[in-house]
Amino acid sequence: xxxxxxxxxxxxxxxxxxxxxxxxxxxxxxxxxxxxxxxxxxxxxxxxxxxxxxxxxxxxxxxxxxxxxxxxxxxxxxxxxxxxxxxxxxxxxxxxxxxxxxxxxxxxxxxxxxxxxxxxxxxxxxxxxxxxxxxxxxxxxxxxxxxxxxxxxxxxxxxxxxxxxxxxxxxxxxx
Amino acid sequence: xxxxxxxxxxxxxxxxxxxxxxxxxxxxxxxxxxxxxxxxxxxxxxxxxxxxxxxxxxxxxxxxxxxxxxxxxxxxxxxxxxxxxxxxxxxxxxxxxxxxxxxxxxxxxxxxxxxxxxxxxxxxxxxxxxxxxxxxxxxxxxxxxxxxxxxxxxxxxxxxxxxxxxxxxxxxxxxxxxxxxxxxxxxxxxxxxxxxxxxxxxxxxxxxxxxxxxxxxxxxxxxxxxxxxxxxxxxxxxxxxxxxxxxxxxxxxxxxxxxxxxxxxxxxxxxxxxxxxxxxxxxxxxxxxxxxxxxxxxxxxxxxxxxxxxxxxxxxxxxxxxxxxxxxxxxxxxxxxxxxxxxxxxxxxxxxxxxxxxxxxxxxxxxxxxxxxxxxxxxxxxxxxxxxxxxxxxxxxxxxxxxxxxxxxxxxxxxxxxxxxxxxxxxxxxxxxxxxxxxxxxxxxxxxxxxxxxxxxxxxxxxxxxxxxxxxxxxxxxxxxxxxxxxxxxxxxxxxxxxxxxxxxxxxxxxxxxxxxxxxxxxxxxxxxxxxxxxxxxxxxxxxxxxxxxxxxxxxxxxxxxxxxxxxxxxxxxxxx
Numbered sequence: 001x002x003x004x005x006x007x008x009x010x011x012x013x014x015x016x017x018x019x020x021x022x023x024x025x026x027x028x029x030x031x032x033x034x035x036x037x038x039x040x041x042x043x044x045x046x047x048x049x050x051x052x053x054x055x056x057x058x059x060x061x062x063x064x065x066x067x068x069x070x071x072x073x074x075x076x077x078x079x080x081x082x083x084x085x086x087x088x089x090x091x092x093x094x095x096x097x098x099x100x101x102x103x104x105x106x107x108x109x110x111x112x113x114x115x116x117x118x119x120x121x122x123x124x125x126x127x128x129x130x131x132x133x134x135x136x137x138x139x140x141x142x143x144x145x146x147x148x149x150x151x152x153x154x155x156x157x158x159x160x161x162x163x164x165x166x167x168x169x170x171x172x173x174x175x
Numbered sequence: 176x177x178x179x180x181x182x183x184x185x186x187x188x189x190x191x192x193x194x195x196x197x198x199x200x201x202x203x204x205x206x207x208x209x210x211x212x213x214x215x216x217x218x219x220x221x222x223x224x225x226x227x228x229x230x231x232x233x234x235x236x237x238x239x240x241x242x243x244x245x246x247x248x249x250x251x252x253x254x255x256x257x258x259x260x261x262x263x264x265x266x267x268x269x270x271x272x273x274x275x276x277x278x279x280x281x282x283x284x285x286x287x288x289x290x291x292x293x294x295x296x297x298x299x300x301x302x303x304x305x306x307x308x309x310x311x312x313x314x315x316x317x318x319x320x321x322x323x324x325x326x327x328x329x330x331x332x333x334x335x336x337x338x339x340x341x342x343x344x345x346x347x348x349x350x351x352x353x354x355x356x357x358x359x360x361x362x363x364x365x366x367x368x369x370x371x372x373x374x375x376x377x378x379x380x381x382x383x384x385x386x387x388x389x390x391x392x393x394x395x396x397x398x399x400x401x402x403x404x405x406x407x408x409x410x411x412x413x414x415x416x417x418x419x420x421x422x423x424x425x426x427x428x429x430x431x432x433x434x435x436x437x438x439x440x441x442x443x444x445x446x447x448x449x450x451x452x453x454x455x456x457x458x459x460x461x462x463x464x465x466x467x468x469x470x471x472x473x474x475x476x477x478x479x480x481x482x483x484x485x486x487x488x489x490x491x492x493x494x495x496x497x498x499x500x501x502x503x504x505x506x507x508x509x510x511x512x513x514x515x516x517x518x519x520x521x522x523x524x525x526x527x528x529x530x531x532x533x534x535x536x537x538x539x540x541x542x543x544x545x546x547x548x549x550x551x552x553x554x555x556x557x558x559x560x561x562x563x564x565x566x567x568x569x570x571x572x573x574x575x576x577x578x579x580x581x582x583x584x585x586x587x588x589x590x591x592x593x594x595x596x597x598x599x600x601x602x603x604x605x606x607x608x609x610x611x612x613x614x615x616x617x618x619x620x621x622x623x624x625x626x627x628x629x630x631x632x633x634x635x636x637x638x639x640x641x642x643x644x645x646x647x648x649x650x651x652x653x654x655x656x657x658x659x660x661x662x663x664x665x666x667x668x669x670x671x672x673x674x675x676x677x678x679x680x681x682x683x684x685x686x687x688x689x690x691x692x693x694x695x696x697x698x699x700x701x702x703x704x705x706x707x708x709x710x711x712x713x714x715x716x717x718x719x720x721x722x723x724x725x726x727x728x729x730x731x732x733x734x735x736x737x738x739x740x741x742x743x744x745x746x747x748x749x750x751x752x
Contacts, residue, residue: 013372016363018310066497072319072339141553168198170372 002057004097004130006035008018008087008158009065012166014073022049023074026067028064032056036089036156047075053156076169080160087158090130092118093143094150097125098152103146113139186410191362193308195574196326200290200352200361201230203333206365206725211235211252211571211622213245217265217525218246220292222357224555236295236652237618240643242269244615246276250285251619255577255627257410259340260287262617264368265304266294270351271312275609277347278316283431284408288336295355295441296324309351326359326603338368343376345408351694362710378496380511382519387507388466388490389523397532398424399455399487401447401476404431404605405469405494409513412436412598418517423527425536427455429470434595438462438574444536448476449740450587451696453749456740459484460747461535468492469513473606492516496604502580544604546751547737552592558731559707561585561660565592567714568630568658576628577602577620581613584666587736589632599624611640617655618647628656628718635661635687642693648723649697657694657725662732663687670735694725701725 013019020039025036028110035053041050061079068077099106110117114116115129129139136153194202200223204212212234216224227236240243242264249260260280261747264273270291280287294303310322319339321332329352336348378716392398406415412435419426419436426442428435436443445452447459459465465487470476477483480502491498491505492513499508509516551562565588567575574594580586586603595601602620604612616630638659648655664682694701700720704713708729717724738749 017315018322021311021314029315063497063501066499066501070495070497072371072374 002059004055006053006055008082008085009050009052009054009061009074009077009079009102010067010158010160010164011052011077012044012075013048013050014075015044015046015048015052016073019073021069022071023068026064027052027054029063029136030060032060032064036155038157040157042166044170047170048108051156051158058116062158064086069114076166077128078160078164080158085158087156087162088130089133089136089154090128091136091151093127093129093139093148094124095127095146095148097121097123099146100125106143106146109142113142115139181750190358191364193360194363195357196223196329196352196359196361197226197357197600199329199361200357201226201234202332202363203296203365205233205272206367207259207333207337209234209259211237212261212263213237213239213248213252213265213619215239215242215245215269217267217269217292218262219266219354220290220296221265221270222319223263223290223292226588237321237622237647239615239618240646241641242272243275243611243619243640244644244647246273246280246287246289247609247612247615248619248622248647249287249289250276250280250283251425251579251602252617252623253287254616255599255620256623257599258286258623260285261290262287264288265292265305267307268310269305270309270498271307273349274312275607275717277313277349279604279612281316281318281610283604284345285347286340287347288340289347289349291349291351293322293351293353293359296353296521298357299324299353302307305449306339309349313349316347317349318676320349320351322351322353323356326356326361327695328355330363330433331368334366334368335371339374340476362643364379368573377494377512378444378510380519381509381517382509384509385516385519386523388492388509389520389569391424391464391490391507392424392466393525395677397458397462397468397542397557398422398464398529399458399462400424400426400466400468401429401455401459401470402426402432403470404650405492407433407512409469409494411469411512411514411517414514414517414521415438418524421521421526422524423529424466425455425529425533429453429473429476429605429707430590430601430603432470433590434598437596438594440744445540447592447746448473449478449742450523450736450738452540452589452591453543453738454536456738456746456749458535461570462487464490465492466490466492467503467505468495468517471495473500474502477502478740478744478746478748482747503716517681520540543738543751551588558734559704559710559728560734561730562592562729563707564658564660564710564714564730565589565632567710568718569594570711571714571718572628572630576600576630577610577624578602578622579613579617579629579631580629581633582608582610583634583637584670584734584736585632585634587661587667588660595628597619610637613637614641614657615644615647615659618644618651618653621653621655630656630658630718633659634666634667635663635685638690645697645699649699652722654720654724656720657719657723659690659725659727660730661687661727662730662734665733667736669733673733673735673739691725699723699725701727703727703729705729
């Protein structure tokens with residue numbers, strides 16, 4: 001029985017309506033929980049990229065990649081371990097403005113965590129932090145002692161350390 | 176066909192013409208060579224039906240009595256003809272009723288295009304009358320699907336649909352078209368789809384893999400071939416036969432692979448799987464090389480994967496990369512179309528006979544014959560057996576018939592004992608195991624092969640699931656022969672209850688109606704046989720009749736189908752009693 005690990009799945013697709021449903025169904029019918037999901041444009045015009053994080057065995061991920069690539073509108077799917085990627089998440093904290101001025105400690109936390117203030121008004125200020133999950137969680141714990149009005153975290157985005165040969169592949173597809 | 180070719184030339188051009196979406200749909204179908212559609216009208220698809228009225232001299236629309244019947248008929252048509260089956264339905268319940276047939280087509284790799292009407296685009300998402308999210312519902316059971324809300328999208332989407340349905344590993348596609356798109360006018364031109372950037376239907380054949388496979392096969396002492404429907408779908412029957420004959424390797428088939436080579440071919444050693452033959456199942460766990468061709472190691476074939484062919488090197492010829500190493504790890508995988516792969520393999524194979532190894536199959540067949548087959552097809556006990564009915568049909572049809580079977584005991588008996596001389600002769604629901612499949616599928620099969628006798632073998636349970644299609648048979652006069660093997664039980668479930676649930680026959684005994692009266696109510700010639708001496712004559716009468724015919728055979732209530740591999744057991748744990 002192989003070990004369960006965290007894998008980042010990158011799926012290059014045509015930008016078509018309904019594809020998210022088709023892709024999520026592949027995970028759903030195998031009872032695999034999606035830890036994080038992000039979709040966006042990719043480096044190639046007209047091609048979308050899904051970045052999905054799941055915890056499975058290597059044997060499972062290989063089969064999932066096969067099922068993903070089988071979808072008509074999926075151009076190519078890849079999987080990587082954390083070691084093979086540069087990845088981060090981003091988050092927003094909404095915090096009462098009073099705290100920013102009254103709690104000196106908060107200013108220190110913001111400075112030390114490399115978080116950015118996005119906006120400030122009389123009622124609240126918004127803090128943005130991008131980084132590894134552990135960094136975001138640390139910041140959350142530190143700020144929660146003072147009270148967080150709202151918090152939201154994005155899905156993981158990732159690029160590989162090695163070259164992703166998707167453009168070459170697309171050229172081959174075109175032949 | 177000539178008319179269609181002319182039409183295709185007329186539409187597959189750069190010239191544009193201003194027409195409505197509904198007319199475009201029909202023009203696209205004609206351009207794809209569609210001559211028969213199975214369907215059922217309703218509010219959201221009415222514009223298309225209105226157009227069909229105009230084109231009825233070019234497209235034959237078959238009004239089934241239920242949308243499920245339309246999909247199964249389209250499947251039967253596709254499986255026998257090798258062409259794309261087409262089914263249409265309205266929105267909401269019409270669309271949802273297609274789902275069983277679509278799921279069946281998906282798992283059995285049947286090329287099918289389904290077109291559903293949808294509420295007008297401004298009503299989408301408003302829970303309008305007969306609105307349902309058929310794209311969402313059908314996503315897990317289609318090879319591809321797409322909703323069209325503008326008439327201008329129709330040609331490209333239909334062209335893609337046919338290309339995707341029929342290419343590579345075939346499958347069902349669903350197109351949902353809103354009612355306003357059907358009425359909208361646009362500048363129509365049609366171009367067949369020949370490529371999609373993200374879709375590579377057939378993997379590039381790697382000759383190194385072929386050579387590696389040949390090397391292992393040539394060195395094998397006890398090789399076994401298991402072939403599936405991939406041989407038929409790849410139109411590789413001739414290449415396959417050449418490989419089998421040159422290599423001299425015993426070849427066994429999965430349920431959907433049946434008929435790719437004739438039943439009586441000396442190297443055909445029978446069916447694998449839960450109710451397959453004794454020798455190929457047992458010897459799967461003894462062979463030194465297992466050559467899987469166009470099959471997907473379904474659990475009904477492999478039984479317990481932990482014990483399946485563990486001693487063997489496995490070579491997998493497969494078109495779908497996702498099937499390789501999915502259930503059974505392959506030592507060598509040859510990706511590609513079976514026709515090309517097997518043609519490339521043939522010259523690399525050494526001529527062999529494997530005489531001693533063949534003798535093992537023959538010895539085991541003798542054991543199976545003495546313990547099971549003889550009693551099944553030449554019974555001496557009083558009650559009629561399903562096996563003797565199949566043997567009676569074989570006698571008259573001489574293996575030339577298309578046998579369409581439903582799901583249950585009779586299906587296993589039909590697949591075990593029917594003789595197949597021609598490819599595409601065994602039409603059954605393999606992967607989904609859909610009761611109710613056979614009656615409508617037989618309608619489509621007969622239309623797909625009008626010159627061949629088509630015999631539907633159905634149990635009393637499955638028959639009643641789509642019995643309303645007798646109306647379609649009556650109206651179209653399609654000369655399908657229907658044989659109901661009636662044991663007044665859901666026989667396969669009862670068999671399992673007997674063997675594994677302490678004979679607790681929970682809800683499996685059926686009180687059945689007068690089937691002959693029902694058939695006659697639809698003006699279909701019919702008779703019922705209860706005695707052995709009546710059987711041969713009844714089968715002859717049925718097959719000699721020009722039109723549709725219904726034959727009910729009362730068979731033993733509690734006969735079981737053996738051999739049997741209990742669910743989850745090893746293939747070598749196969750039971751003969």
